[in-house]
Amino acid sequence: MTQPRSRPAKLSGGERLLFLTDDxxxxxxxxxxxxxxxxxxxxxxxxxxRGYGRAHHRCLHFIWRRPGLSVAELLDILSVTKQSLNRVLRQLVRDGLVESRVGQADRRQRLLRLTPRGEDLVRDLANAQNARMRRVFLEAGPEAVHGFKTVLAGMIDEGRRAAVLDLVEDRFPEGGKR
Amino acid sequence: MTQPRSRPAKLSGGERLLFLTDDxxxxxxxxxxxxxxxxxxxxxxxxxxRGYGRAHHRCLHFIWRRPGLSVAELLDILSVTKQSLNRVLRQLVRDGLVESRVGQADRRQRLLRLTPRGEDLVRDLANAQNARMRRVFLEAGPEAVHGFKTVLAGMIDEGRRAAVLDLVEDRFPEGGKR
DNA sequence: CATTTTAAGTCAGGCTTGTTGACATTCCAA
DNA sequence: TTGGAATGTCAACAAGCCTGACTTAAAATG
Structure with a gap:
């Protein structure tokens, strides 16, 4: 930091590691x-x-992705305290976007799923967000998108990476859980 | 730069546009x-x-990047309200991490720069954050990093993109401002 | 010069989203 | 059966963002 940024020309042939400068x-x-x-x-x-915030979005999104998941599983995905999640979840249940059923196997659990109205909102949110992604992916091309995803995946904490990628890529190693 | 760089194969087959599915x-x-x-x-x-938050980090970071910038310029970069910025800025000045000087040309302005102690903290923060980036960039390789940056740049709001990229890439088109 | 505009700062109050702490309920295993 | 672990709820508080309504000082304008 505060170093002169030396910039010796562009990536020339054998030039390696130039992409690793502090800059x-x-x-x-x-x-x-x-x-x-x-x-x-x-x-x-x-x-x-609709009077909601990002916390509601994240909550709805991952319930949509894994219908029937327990509060504890959602907590693990979001990495927030259960008190924080609960406030948001309570609103969504009250407003009829999320349904919370007592688990049959373990009645301490509350298993979560979207109602039709919840699915509507998730769809609207996805449409809004995907529009930008779609344009960018199209402009950048598959090569760049591949690099984008590779780098992002590598940025996830090592200990959680495998589980997160299972979720993102729709593999369900613990899938029989509900 | 935004052109699809024509490197065939390498990805998952010759399919087109498969990378644009909703999934x-x-x-x-x-x-x-x-x-x-x-x-x-x-x-x-x-x-x-040190008892600071992300708001302090962003503030310190961009003052480090553009020493002597005015409060209005910082406001523009961060896209927050001046009340919000001011609370944070006041703490940083009080704690001796940021110095606020009256502008010579326009004495309404307050021009901001880091003190040596401010630079120390910025360095610590950068070291903490760069460690992850460096590892990931190294593992992913220059191709992937290039794609990563291309996609991220494309995700920035079109109206602000040019100005933001000037800042990020250290070009200073409006550089004679102070 | 008088007026208006601009840059910065301040006070008051509200919202979202995160935190801890205390507590109730349920299940399971010793 | 009893104690511990897991699960969920209630209450209080803090960070950090927001809006709105000012004040002060300096610059720009007519």
Missing amino acids: QLRQGVELMFFAYRDMVADADRVLAE | QLRQGVELMFFAYRDMVADADRVLAE
Whole structure:
């Protein structure tokens, strides 16, 4: 930091590791900040119309992805405290977007699923957010998208990475759970 | 740069547009969520030791990047309200991490720069965050990193993209401003 | 010069989303 | 049967964002 950014020409043939300078890393971090901010803004607009926030979005999204999951499983995905999740979940149940059933096998559990109205909102949110992604993916091309995903996957904490990728890529190693 | 770089094969076959399915878009969004969350956690740990939050980090970071910028310019980069920024900025000035000087050309302005102690904290924060980026970039390789950046850049709101990329890539088109 | 506009800062109050702590319920295993 | 673990709820608080309504100072404008 505070070093002169030397910039010796472009990536020339045998030039390796030039993409690992502090400057390159900083650019990666800054791009994550700006891109993430603008990405979530799309969904925020839809949420604001209905008086919800990002916490509600995340909650709805992962219930949609794994219908019938327990509160504990959702807690694990979101990495928040159960008290924090519960406030949000209570609103969604009260408003009829999420249904909470007592588990049959273990009656301590509450198993969550979307109601039809919940599915409607999730669809609206996905449409808002996917529009940006679709345009960008199309412009950038499959090569770039592949690199994008590779880097993002690598940024996930090592200990959780496998489980998160199972979720994202729709593999369900513990799938018989409900 | 935004051109699809014509490297055939290498990906999952010769199929076209398969990377634009709703499922692929969803994966992109989810990966952004998980990767961003884990990335900022690195800096959060350093911040928590000193009693600061992410708002302080962003503030310090962009003052470091553009020493001598005005409050209005910082406001524009961060896209928050001045009340919100001011609370944070006041703490940083009080704690001696940021210096606020009256502008010479326009004495209404307050021009911001880091003190040596501010630079120390920025360095610590950058080290914490860069460690993850460096490992990931190294593992993923320059091709993937290029794709990563291309996609992120495309996700920035079109109206602001050019200005943001000037900032990120260290070009200063409006650089004579102070 | 008088007026208007701009830059910055402040006070008051509200919302979302995160936190801890205390507690009730349910299940299971010693 | 009893104690511990898992699950969920209630209450209180903090961070960090927001809006709205000002004030002060300086610059720009007519």
